[in-house]
Amino acid sequence: MKIAIIGTRGIPNNYGGYEQITEQLAEGLIRKGHEVTVYNSHNHPNQLKRWKGITIQHCYDPEYILGTAGQFVYDLNCIRHARKNDFDVWLFMGYTSSSVWRMLFPKNSIIISNMDGMEWKRAKYSKPVQRFLKYAEKLAVNHSQFHIADSSAIKEYLDNFYSINCQFIPYGATLPSVQRKNVLRKYKARKGEYYLLIARMEPENNIEMILDGFHLSCTQRKFLVIGKTDNKFGKYLVNKFSADKRIEFLGGLFHQETVHTLRANTAMYFHGHSVGGTNPSLLEAMASEALIAAHDNVFNKSVLGVDAFYFSDSNDVKELVETRPDTSLASNFMNANVEKIKQSYNWEKIVNSYEEFICHCYQNAKSETNFKPEGYAYK
Numbered sequence: 015m016k017i018a019i020i021g022t023r024g025i026p027n028n029y030g031g032y033e034q035i036t037e038q039l040a041e042g043l044i045r046k047g048h049e050v051t052v053y054n055s056h057n058h059p060n061q062l063k064r065w066k067g068i069t070i071q072h073c074y075d076p077e078y079i080l081g082t083a084g085q086f087v088y089d090l091n092c093i094r095h096a097r098k099n100d101f102d103v104w105l106f107m108g109y110t111s112s113s114v115w116r117m118l119f120p121k122n123s124i125i126i127s128n129m130d131g132m133e134w135k136r137a138k139y140s141k142p143v144q145r146f147l148k149y150a151e152k153l154a155v156n157h158s159q160f161h162i163a164d165s166s167a168i169k170e171y172l173d174n175f176y177s178i179n180c181q182f183i184p185y186g187a188t189l190p191s192v193q194r195k196n197v198l199r200k201y202k203a204r205k206g207e208y209y210l211l212i213a214r215m216e217p218e219n220n221i222e223m224i225l226d227g228f229h230l231s232c233t234q235r236k237f238l239v240i241g242k243t244d245n246k247f248g249k250y251l252v253n254k255f256s257a258d259k260r261i262e263f264l265g266g267l268f269h270q271e272t273v274h275t276l277r278a279n280t281a282m283y284f285h286g287h288s289v290g291g292t293n294p295s296l297l298e299a300m301a302s303e304a305l306i307a308a309h310d311n312v313f314n315k316s317v318l319g320v321d322a323f324y325f326s327d328s329n330d331v332k333e334l335v336e337t338r339p340d341t342s343l344a345s346n347f348m349n350a351n352v353e354k355i356k357q358s359y360n361w362e363k364i365v366n367s368y369e370e371f372i373c374h375c376y377q378n379a380k381s382e383t384n385f386k387p388e389g390y391a392y393k
Contacts, residue, residue: 106154
């Protein structure tokens with residue numbers, strides 16, 4: 015089967031969750047005998063036309079010039095190119111800008127959309143943009159034949175609001191085995207003597223709340239922050255906390271063994287994401303056996319359950335930092351979360367679920383002329 019994956023900045027991942035799952039999924043589908051094309055930004059560091067058996071198609075991406083508006087042009091360029099190829103399936107990772115080009119979707123290909131989180135709730139967007147994103151969500155539902163939700167909470171919302179039946183397939187994570195001793199030396203960190211968060215610098219990830227709480231604490235430990243700080247909010251955070259020498263912004267780190275080592279040796283990993291589905295950085299923290307403190311919301315609780323500490327404001331964070339958790343309880347949390355990765359969030363299972371769903375969609379849609387598949391919005 016010929017499959018196109020559209021909607022990410024490209025692979026290998028050097029940005030975020032959709033790029034990560036695209037990398038894992040494309041490799042897995044190639045191993046299963048499918049032809050896979052991934053659309054990459056023209057300025058992605060990987061300029062190869064083939065990578066690990068995957069066809070890489072670079073398209074012009076003016077986001078670096080136009081900002082957010084450039085995403086619409088980039089998606090348009092990807093869709094225009096994909097129309098010239100005879101793909102059996104188009105898999106869209108997200109819908110924010112691609113949905114507006116729905117009139118260009120091919121009639122002879124199966125359109126599947128991974129519906130992302132509730133983008134229209136993101137605090138970084140103005141009210142008019144939030145209204146547009148809500149409209150774009152509706153377009154994606156109505157003009158995709160099938161839908162995937164990466165969180166049970168997102169599936170419940172989409173199913174109830176749009177009267178559809180999304181397929182729930184979460185992200186995955188790999189249980190890492192290698193730590194690099196020189197990593198702790200490089201960042202002057204000692205095992206169990208620092209806190210950590212990994213996130214894009216966006217308001218809805220509650221980074222400011224977490225760092226406010228840490229700043230108010232009397233701990234002598236450090237707080238390491240991983241994530242690119244070159245956007246407006248990132249620069250604001252760096253400036254706000256510049257006087258607190260315990261807080262160190264490390265920028266974006268994508269070397270998996272480096273990041274795993276930092277996660278595995280932290281006193282506590284803070285996860286502030288509050289909008290969206292199953293977050294990859296959360297799963298990776300679970301896989302690294304990190305003790306997790308998560309923002310108290312339905313998305314995080316649907317993954318962690320009772321096996322984490324939760325916070326709702328900076329005072330909660332301050333208390334978590336200043337109170338050493340019970341060793342036995344912490345061990346139970348970490349062991350339970352590793353077991354979740356093994357049983358529910360491993361990449362082999364995720365790739366198998368995607369392949370099974372894609373093949374089911376394709377075979378049923380092709381076998382019945384008037385077939386209306388599960389997951390289709392009856393409007």
